[in-house]
Amino acid sequence: xxxxxxxxxxxxxxxxxxxxxxxxxxxxxxxxxxxxxxxxxxxxxxxxxxxxxxxxxxxxxxxxxxxxxxxxxxxxxxxxxxxxxxxxxxxxxxxxxxxxxxxxxxxxxxxxxxxxxxxxxxxxxxxxxxxxxxxxxxxxxxxxxxxxxxxxxxxxxxxxxxxxxxxxxxxxxxxxxxxxxxxxxxxxxxxxxxxxxxxxxxxxxxxxxxxxxxxxxxxxxxxxxxxxxxxxxxxxxxxxxxxxxxxxxxxxxxxxxxxxxxxxxxxxxxxxxxxxxxxxxxxxxxxxxxxxxxxxxxxxxxxxxxxxxxxxxxxxxxxxxxxxxxxxxxxxxxxxxxxxxxxxxxxxxxxxxxxxxxxxxxxxxxxxxxxxxxxxxxxxxxxxxxxxxxxxxxxxxxxxxxxxxxxxxxxxxxxxxxxxxxxxxxxxxxxxxxxxxxxxxxxxxxxxxxxxxxxxxxxxxxxxxxxxxxxxxxxxxxxxxxxxxxxxxxxxxxxxxxxxxxxxxxxxxxxxxxxxxxxxxxxxxxxxxxxxxxxxxxxxxxxxxxxx
Numbered sequence: 001x002x003x004x005x006x007x008x009x010x011x012x013x014x015x016x017x018x019x020x021x022x023x024x025x026x027x028x029x030x031x032x033x034x035x036x037x038x039x040x041x042x043x044x045x046x047x048x049x050x051x052x053x054x055x056x057x058x059x060x061x062x063x064x065x066x067x068x069x070x071x072x073x074x075x076x077x078x079x080x081x082x083x084x085x086x087x088x089x090x091x092x093x094x095x096x097x098x099x100x101x102x103x104x105x106x107x108x109x110x111x112x113x114x115x116x117x118x119x120x121x122x123x124x125x126x127x128x129x130x131x132x133x134x135x136x137x138x139x140x141x142x143x144x145x146x147x148x149x150x151x152x153x154x155x156x157x158x159x160x161x162x163x164x165x166x167x168x169x170x171x172x173x174x175x176x177x178x179x180x181x182x183x184x185x186x187x188x189x190x191x192x193x194x195x196x197x198x199x200x201x202x203x204x205x206x207x208x209x210x211x212x213x214x215x216x217x218x219x220x221x222x223x224x225x226x227x228x229x230x231x232x233x234x235x236x237x238x239x240x241x242x243x244x245x246x247x248x249x250x251x252x253x254x255x256x257x258x259x260x261x262x263x264x265x266x267x268x269x270x271x272x273x274x275x276x277x278x279x280x281x282x283x284x285x286x287x288x289x290x291x292x293x294x295x296x297x298x299x300x301x302x303x304x305x306x307x308x309x310x311x312x313x314x315x316x317x318x319x320x321x322x323x324x325x326x327x328x329x330x331x332x333x334x335x336x337x338x339x340x341x342x343x344x345x346x347x348x349x350x351x352x353x354x355x356x357x358x359x360x361x362x363x364x365x366x367x368x369x370x371x372x373x374x375x376x377x378x379x380x381x382x383x384x385x386x387x388x389x390x391x392x393x394x395x396x397x398x399x400x401x402x403x404x405x406x407x408x409x410x411x412x413x414x415x416x417x418x419x420x421x422x423x424x425x426x427x428x429x430x431x432x433x434x435x436x437x438x439x440x441x442x443x444x445x446x447x448x449x450x451x452x453x454x455x456x457x458x459x460x461x462x463x464x465x466x467x468x469x470x471x472x473x474x475x476x477x478x479x480x481x482x483x484x485x486x487x488x489x490x491x492x493x494x495x496x497x498x499x500x501x502x503x504x505x506x507x508x509x510x511x512x513x514x515x516x517x518x519x520x521x522x523x524x525x526x527x528x529x530x531x532x533x534x535x536x537x538x539x540x541x542x543x544x545x546x547x548x
Contacts, residue, residue, distance in 0.1 A: 024221060024222075024224075025220075025221070025223075025224075026221070028162050031221055032162050032163060032173075034221055035155065035162065035217065035221070036159075036173060038213050038217040039151075039155055039174055039177040039178050040180060040184070041181060041209060042104075042181070042210060042213055043177070043179070043180075043182045043185065044182065044184045044185030044188065045104075045108065045185060045206050045207070045210040045213070046104070046108070046144070046148045046151075046185070047181075047182045047189075048108075048185045048188065048189050048193065048203070049108035049111065049144050049203070050071060050072065050075055050141075051185075052111070052112050052199060053071045053112075053140060053141060054067055054068045054072075055199065056112055057071065057115070057134075057137050058294075058410075059199075059278065059295055060119045060295055061134060067137070070134075070137065070138065071137065071141045074138055074141040074142055074145060075144060075145035076145065077145065078141065078142045078144070078146045080149060081145075081149060082146035082148065082151075083149045083152065083153055085150060086149070086150035086151075086153040086154055089153075089154060090153065090154070090157050092225075093154045093158050093225075094222035094226060095218075095226055095230050096150070096154050097151070097154040097155065097158065097217075097218060098215060098218035098219070098237075099234070100147050100150045100151060100154065100214070101151075101211065101214020101215065102234070102237045102241050103147055104144065104147040104210055104214075105208070105211035105214070105241050105245070106207065106244065106245070107143050107147065108144050108147075108203065108206065108210065109203055109204050109208065109211075109241075109245050109248075110203075110204070110248065111140040111203060112202075112204075113200055113203070113204075113248060113252070113255065114136065114140070115133065115136055115137060115140065116200065116256075116259055117259060118132055118133050118136050119133045119295075120260075120263045121259070121262050123263070156170060156174060158222065159174065161222075189202070193205070193206070195273075195275060200255070200256060201252050204245050204248050204249045205249070207245050208242055208245045211242055211245070212242070215234065215238035219235060219238075264292060265282055265283075265287075267282050267285075267286075267287055268280060268281075269281050269283075269284060269364075270362065272354060272358075274352055274354035274355075275354075276352040276354070277293050277294045277354075278292075278293070278294050278295070279291070279292070279352075279354055279358060280295075281358065281362060283301065284301075284363075285364065288301035288302045289301035289364050289365060289368055291330060291365065293355070293404070296404070298404070299330055299332060304332055304368075306466055308332045308336050310464070310466045310505060311336070311400060311402060311434050311436050311507055312336035312400055312434060313336065314434060314462075314464065314507075315432040315434035316340045316398060318398075318430060318432060319397040319398075319431075320337075320342060320343055320397050321342060321345070322344065322345050322347075322395070322396045322397050323343060323347070323398045323399075323400065324347050324396040324399045324400070324426065325337070325346060325347065325349070325400045325402060326349055326385040326400065326401045326402065326403060326414075327385065327401065327402040327403040327414075328348055328350065328400065328402035329348060329350030329352060329359060330355060330365065331356075331360075331365075331366075331369030331373060332368065332369050332402075333400050334348055334369070334372045334378055335369045335372050338370070338375060338377070338378075344377060345377055345379070346377055346378045346379070347379050347381065348378065348379070348380045348381070349380075349381045350380070350381075350382065350385075351382065351383065351384050351385070352382070353380075356373070356380050356382070359373065360373040385419075389419070389422035393426045395426060395427060395428040395429075395431065397428050397430075397431050397432075398431060398432055398434070399423055399426065399427060399431065399434070400434050401414075401433065401434065401436065402436060405438045405446075406437070406438060406446060406449075406539075406546040412544040415453060416453065416539050416540050416544065417453050417456045417457050417538045417540045418541050420453060420454050420456075420459060420510075421457045423457075424457055424512060427512055429513070430511070430512075430513065431511060431512065432511045433454075433509070433510040433511060435450060435508040435509075435510065436505070436506075436507055437450040437506045437508050438450070438506055439506060440463075440465045440506030441506075446546055447506045449536050449538070449539055450508060450539075451463055452536045452537070452538050453538040453539045454510045455538075456538035459510040459511060459512065460510060460512075460513065460514045461508050461509065461510045462509045463506065464507050464509065465507060466507075
């Protein structure tokens with residue numbers, strides 16, 4: 001039972017009782033429950049901040065494994081620093097915890113908007129700020145980690161004030177509530193916050209919950225530990241944090257629209273977040289159409305036709321009644337397939353039905369793909385290509401791998417030895433596989449690793465490329481081999497900024513048997529480059545070998 005006390009002069013904190021308990025407005029049992037509930041909510045918010053930084057950095061910067069490693073390792077390190085720093089606040093644990101939670105709510109809640117803003121408006125500065133988004137990611141991970149690390153030592157003091165108990169038992173109670181809260185936060189982020197609210201609004205809402213939980217716990221349960229000035233200071237600080245978060249939430253749509261325009265230009269027509277990725281479509285009326293997936297240019301109307309022609313045409317030189325397109329939900333590879341007579345069926349397997357829906361319904365994109373989804377021969381399946389290939393299927397004459405670049409971690413498994421082994425199972429004996437293997441000019445090691453991986457899966461390969469850098473064949477044959485291989489005259493190729501990019505698109509034609517009857521003459525020209533890449537190991541699921 002809590003004894004009534006004589007009121008103290010204004011501005012003087014009350015002394016602790018002989019038992020060391022803080023004067024509480026509730027019973028010790030209720031107070032202990034409220035502290036553990038506060039631990040639960042704060043832990044859930046802290047994990048949401050971590051996951052939000054990992055997810056947004058993966059979307060904006062790429063390579064999700066690297067971003068997750070950076071965020072988690074820096075944050076855990078910073079939590080140790082925060083725990084040590086909190087030792088100085090133990091004598092004012094209530095005030096210290098309230099200040100920490102207010103700061104954490106503001107920093108964590110605004111971290112997504114700040115990172116997105118830096119990427120959108122300063123991402124092309126270059127120079128010393130070339131890695132600005134990465135620096136900001138590390139900075140936020142460090143700040144959030146320090147604040148999260150300061151929570152437990154302060155909460156340990158507060159829960160011991162309520163009821164003295166064995167330190168080991170108190171630690172066990174706190175960590176149990178902390179871990180359960182982390183579980184709830186970890187599940188709420190991908191299944192609730194991200195699909196329903198998006199990255200920015202979800203982070204802001206999490207910050208508001210964090211501020212309310214921390215402020216309510218201190219001002220409601222431990223307010224007698226604070227001076228009157230301290231109570232008002234903490235109340236005003238929390239109201240300011242909530243006001244800033246609410247204002248940001250009200251402006252988040254305008255902010256996101258302006259950031260998109262800064263990244264993609266002023267002609268953004270479609271911007272939608274699906275369960276798999278963010279899809280942005282620009283141009284299409286008075287400018288070339290561009291399709292971005294998670295911030296990366298996937299289709300450029302300026303030059304996509306040459307790329308998709310080069311990907312598809314060599315593989316179609318032979319039987320091609322049944323064709324499988326892996327990825328390619330935009331319909332552009334299927335457009336090139338349907339140009340050939342004798343095609344009876346085209347199956348498109350894409351993980352994101354949102355891309356297929358956009359390619360079917362958007363006037364500009366459907367015009368670009370030749371309205372392939374209106375062709376009764378085209379059938380679509382929304383599935384992960386790796387899992388889909390593991391099922392039973394009738395053999396295909398041609399398989400076209402129109403997938404994101406292998407340097408993106410999420411797609412690394414789609415360039416693995418296991419994946420190509422599954423593709424080989426669905427190939428007809430004389431079937432052919434076409435693979436877009438990235439840039440041969442800027443990332444030759446990645447290109448030849450794809451080729452090595454294909455050969456490790458039991459497939460024979462022929463490399464080829466598009467660009468002004470295609471070497472002349474021996475004997476002065478010029479680009480005749482390229483012309484015979486693709487049916488396309490090799491001409492000037494340019495990057496999106498208008499500069500020439502020799503050999504910027506690299507492809508591989510593969511099959512269970514040699515896919516070409518004759519050796520391409522300029523393949524001999526590549527022998528020297530291939531020899532420099534000797535010793536490359538194939539990429540596997542447990543040992544991926546692609547990196548940016």
